[in-house]
Amino acid sequence: MTSAVETTLPGSAGAGTSNVDELARIVVRCMACEERFSGADVLTSCPACGGLLDVVIPTRRKLTPGELGVGVPAAGRHSGVWRYWPLLPGLPEDALVSRWEGNTPLFRDIRLTRYAGLADGHLELKHEGHNPTASFKDRGMTVGVSHAKAVGARIVACASTGNTSASLAAYAAAAGIPALVLVPEGKISAGKLAQTIAYGARVVQVEGDFDVALALLRELTAAYDVYLVNSVNPFRLEGQKTIIFEMMEQRDWQAPDWIVLPGGNLGNTSAFGKALIELHAVGLIDRLPRLAVIQAAGAAPFAAYHASGFEEFAPVEAETVATAIKIGNPASTTRARRSIELTNGWVTTVSDDEILEAKAIIDRCGIGCEPASAASLAGLRRLVRDGIVGVHESAVTLLTGHILKDTDAVAAYHFDNVGGGPRSGANRPIRVAAELSALEQALADALHR
Numbered sequence: 001m002t003s004a005v006e007t008t009l010p011g012s013a014g015a016g017t018s019n020v021d022e023l024a025r026i027v028v029r030c031m032a033c034e035e036r037f038s039g040a041d042v043l044t045s046c047p048a049c050g051g052l053l054d055v056v057i058p059t060r061r062k063l064t065p066g067e068l069g070v071g072v073p074a075a076g077r078h079s080g081v082w083r084y085w086p087l088l089p090g091l092p093e094d095a096l097v098s099r100w101e102g103n104t105p106l107f108r109d110i111r112l113t114r115y116a117g118l119a120d121g122h123l124e125l126k127h128e129g130h131n132p133t134a135s136f137k138d139r140g141m142t143v144g145v146s147h148a149k150a151v152g153a154r155i156v157a158c159a160s161t162g163n164t165s166a167s168l169a170a171y172a173a174a175a176g177i178p179a180l181v182l183v184p185e186g187k188i189s190a191g192k193l194a195q196t197i198a199y200g201a202r203v204v205q206v207e208g209d210f211d212v213a214l215a216l217l218r219e220l221t222a223a224y225d226v227y228l229v230n231s232v233n234p235f236r237l238e239g240q241k242t243i244i245f246e247m248m249e250q251r252d253w254q255a256p257d258w259i260v261l262p263g264g265n266l267g268n269t270s271a272f273g274k275a276l277i278e279l280h281a282v283g284l285i286d287r288l289p290r291l292a293v294i295q296a297a298g299a300a301p302f303a304a305y306h307a308s309g310f311e312e313f314a315p316v317e318a319e320t321v322a323t324a325i326k327i328g329n330p331a332s333t334t335r336a337r338r339s340i341e342l343t344n345g346w347v348t349t350v351s352d353d354e355i356l357e358a359k360a361i362i363d364r365c366g367i368g369c370e371p372a373s374a375a376s377l378a379g380l381r382r383l384v385r386d387g388i389v390g391v392h393e394s395a396v397t398l399l400t401g402h403i404l405k406d407t408d409a410v411a412a413y414h415f416d417n418v419g420g421g422p423r424s425g426a427n428r429p430i431r432v433a434a435e436l437s438a439l440e441q442a443l444a445d446a447l448h449r
């Protein structure tokens with residue numbers, strides 16, 4: 001593995017001189033004390049006060065949509081992340097690690113609009129499951145791993161509920177940098193674990209939940225020279241901003257009234273607020289949409305924090321079927337709070353049953369997603385019912401991961417009938433004898449589904 005690093009980075013660890021110059025032009029600032037640092041430093045919290053860090057993007061000059069594509073390096077030309085070059089940290093071109101991430105579809109389906117309770121034509125779904133490793137995590141990872149490569153990291157690491165690990169494993173493999181991944185033992189889906197193993201990361205199953213794994217990893221990265229790519233990494237969030245850039249571009253820069261997304265560790269919530277502020281500052285959108293963050297009821301510390309008027313925050317022990325948002329102590333809480341305050345946003349919760357029902361309906365429309373993603377539609381439906389979102393307001397919901405990320409959840413819904421009685425729309429395969437008459441019966445059933 002060491003030799004792979006040396007092929008990519010001649011000599012030893014450490015950025016080359018030209019990289020240092022380019023990296024030093026990037027400014028990273030503490031959210032809390034405003035102390036400034038260089039992009040050549042590897043930091044995931046403020047050395048002065050422990051606060052969360054932002055990459056500072058200059059936004060004083062107005063930009064037209066055409067100018068957004070100016071200066072995109074060849075290595076990022078096909079990427080749905082790097083093609084927004086003027087609003088991203090200017091990493092050295094030879095460090096860019098891209099797998100043509102982003103470029104994801106914005107779907108409409110009248111059945112889902114009506115399920116949400118909105119007027120026809122008022123709902124769109126941005127499907128981030130259409131990324132190289134099938135979740136939005138790739139958008140952050142291309143920037144995080146490119147920064148890691150630029151600074152000459154010898155090893156990259158994350159704690160993960162599954163999708164971050166799959167994504168990191170793929171991008172680390174692309175960069176030729178070894179990866180270490182901590183996952184909560186027995187609590188990530190088989191598909192996500194399979195990806196991570198196949199892409200070649202060293203997988204460590206920790207006896208404990210995600211929050212325990214992340215705390216442990218932060219101890220390790222504080223003591224050793226290990227590059228951390230969890231969403232406390234400010235460069236990762238820069239990539240996740242492009243979900244918003246691309247969605248607005250797909251809407252001809254017309255902001256919707258609401259953007260609705262699931263909230264786990266709250267990296268996306270943080271990135272979305274920053275993206276919106278920057279787009280507004282450079283004049284690409286003329287008003288800010290409101291962010292609505294949806295948490296699973298069993299993993300909702302941020303919703304409780306919001307309900308207290310952001311007065312009292314208390315971590316919880318998380319429990320939900322939506323494993324990607326099963327997080328009890330979100331690392332980006334203060335940054336996410338800023339996003340909600342700046343966009344006059346909202347936070348609410350949905351039950352696991354609401355999540356699974358919304359997922360079944362998204363799946364049944366031929367779109368499909370993993371359980372955590374469906375929290376967004378379930379949450380929007382609830383917000384419309386509660387009168388927070390108006391029937392004639394427009395919304396974009398975020399689908400964060402692909403249906404094949406969690407096939408156990410599909411099987412549990414359609415085959416197991418847990419909790420008494422079949423689920424609405426449960427679709428069990430049937431067995432028939434190898435006879436035409438039996439098949440004729442199946443044909444009649446299929447016609448009436």
Ligand SMILES: *Cc1c(COP(=O)(O)O)cnc(C)c1O
Pocket residue numbers: 135136137163164231262263264265266267268269324325370372373400401
């Ligand atoms: C990571 C992830 C989330 C949670 O996103 P945060 O940025 O941590 O709030 C939701 N859904 C899926 C599929 C994810 O992979």
Ligand SMILES: [Zn+2]
Pocket residue numbers: 030031032033034035046047048049050051
């Ligand atoms: Zn600070």
